[in-house]
Amino acid sequence: MMLSVTPQHFLILSFLLVGIGFLGLLIRRNVLLMLxxxxxxLNGINVALLTFSRVGGNLDGGIFVFFIMTVAAAEVAVGLALLVALYKKRNSVLSDDMGLLKN
Amino acid sequence: MNAVDLLFWLFAVLSVGGGLFMVFSRHPVSAAMFMIVSLVGVAALFVLLESFFLAILQVLVYAGAVMVLFLFIIMLLDVGPEAGKRKLSHFKTGIFGILATFLLVGILLILGNSYDSLALDQSIWPELSESKDGGASQGLPFSTKVSSFGYGLMTKYMLPIQVSGFMLLAAMVGVIILSKKTPAREDVK
Incomplete structure (x- = not known):
């Protein structure tokens, strides 16, 4: 493949994705958006893993991306079920309203 | 600057921009839509990295199943925009932005320090060699074929794939139990 973009481009892109996700995790208070x-x-990490896998000529990174996708899908399913259960109790999905231990 | 480069920049902007709009959009539904844009952009980057199987999985699992689940829950809970509520103070937002920037700078510093050992500076993409023996002699070679994925999953990663299968079962049972109505839980509160 004719590609003059270097692996660093992909790595910096993946770091940007991780950074944006981290920022979103910090500034959003809606638990749905935090998820x-x-x-x-996780997507950013997948890009980095796949880049290393492609550069190293080794499929192990690709297989790890596969496993990360599996775990992420399961995590979302359980997390959303927990969120619905929490919404039934508290009537809110904002993380501010979940301060049971605060006072 | 050839066509593939153009595609890289297009999808890089799509994925990063989708992520940014997702983080800063008011309404959860539009955030989910931007998230789908970002995920499809990442899938296209997987295609550029010649992992076609993972790109298909990304579209099917993330942009398909996971985001449909998110939209379903958003609409089930009828979550509106956060605008009416107390907003996060600018001070806190600034602090969090600085924290995220620190994370980015830290990762970039680590990358810079390990630059030599990563051996990325030749800026070439190694040619894919499709060996005849399925790569049994040299571990798992990178390959575009789905069959080499299956080979790796069924030989070297036999235990992890069984564990992840069991984890999916546990997640399924857990979700069913969580979403079941328990009359006993009512008198606890």
Missing amino acids: MSLELM
């Missing part, structure tokens, strides 16, 4: 930011971070 989405987590997904974004």
Whole structure:
């Protein structure tokens, strides 16, 4: 493949994705959006893993991406079920309203 | 600057921009839509990295199943925009932005320090060699074929794939139990 973009481009892109996800995790208070930011971070890590896998000529990174996708899908399913259960109790999905231990 | 480079920049902007809009959009539904844009951009980057199987999985699992689940829950809970509520103070937002920047700078410093040992500076992409013996002699070679994925999963990663299968089962049972109505839980509160 004719590609004059270097692996560093892909790595910097993946770091940007992780950084954006981290920022979203910090500044959003809606737990749904925090979960989405987590997904974004996992995606960034997937890009980095796949880049290293491609550069190193080794499929292990690709297989790890596969496993990360599996774990992320399961995590989202359980997380959203927990969120629905929490919403039934608290009637809110904002992380501010979950300060049971605060006072 | 050839066509593939153009595609890289297009999808890089798509994925990063989608992520940024996702983080800063008011309404959860539009955030989910931007998230889909970002995920499809990442899938296209997987294609550029010649991992076609993972690109298909990314579209099917993330942009398909996971985001549909997110949208379903957003609409089920009828989550509106956060605008009416107390907003996060500018001070806190600034602090968090600085923290995220620190994370980025830290990762970039680590990359810079390990630059030589990573051996990335030749800026060439190694040619894919499709060996006849399925790569049994040299571990798992990078390959575009789905069959080499299956080979790796069924030989070297036999235990992890079984564990992840069991984890999916546990997640399924857990979700069913969580979403079941338990009359006993009512009198606890």
